[in-house]
Amino acid sequence: QVQLVESGGGLVQAGGSLRLSCAASGRTFGSCAMGWFRHTPGKEREFVAAINWGGDTTYYADSVKGRFIISRDNTKNTVYLQMNTLKPEDTAVYYCAARSTVLLPRTAGGYDYWGQGTQVTVSS
Numbered sequence: 001q002v003q004l005v006e007s008g009g010g011l012v013q014a015g016g017s018l019r020l021s022c023a024a025s026g027r028t029f030g031s032c033a034m035g036w037f038r039h040t041p042g043k044e045r046e047f048v049a050a051i052n053w054g055g056d057t058t059y060y061a062d063s064v065k066g067r068f069i070i071s072r073d074n075t076k077n078t079v080y081l082q083m084n085t086l087k088p089e090d091t092a093v094y095y096c097a098a099r100s101t102v103l104l105p106r107t108a109g110g111y112d113y114w115g116q117g118t119q120v121t122v123s124s
Contacts, residue, residue: 002026002098002113009094009118012086016122020081022096022115031100034072034079035111038092038120045108048094049081052104059106064090086122093117 008020022034035050049070050059058070069082079096097111105111 002028002032002100004096004098004113004115006094006096006115006118009120011121011123014086014088014122014124016086017082017084018086018120020083020094020096020118020120022079022081024077024079024098026077028100029077029098030074032098033101033104033111034070035097035105036070036079036081037095037097037108038090039095039117040092045095046092047106047108050104050106051079053102057104059104083120086120088122088124091120091122093119 003025006022031053033052036048037045038048039045047061051070051072055072067085072079095117096115098113099111
């Protein structure tokens with residue numbers, strides 16, 4: 001069982017930066033692939049980024065590639081999403097997700113555990 005708690009969301013102007021954190025409880029964090037997803041009303045949950053258990057493999061959605069960076073600190077049971085050059089279209093509720101696997105899922109169905117989400121609002 002893994003419990004996830006996101007933090008770091010807020011209101012920022014276009015072009016600004018935010019860093020989201022996702023703190024995990026449970027002894028299996030080090031074996032989990034971690035993903036970030038986002039959701040806006042009327043749309044499906046969208047993949048943003050993912051990182052494998054060891055932190056040496058990452059994937060990004062094309063819409064955030066070059067602007068967002070996913071990382072993890074297994075000593076702190078935490079995964080991060082550094083978001084730079086934010087755009088109004090990045091406005092969403094951001095969720096982190098986990099699954100104990102050597103694979104690196106890029107769909108919501110590939111994850112077993114989810115946080116409660118944190119709101120990110122980018123003003124123009």
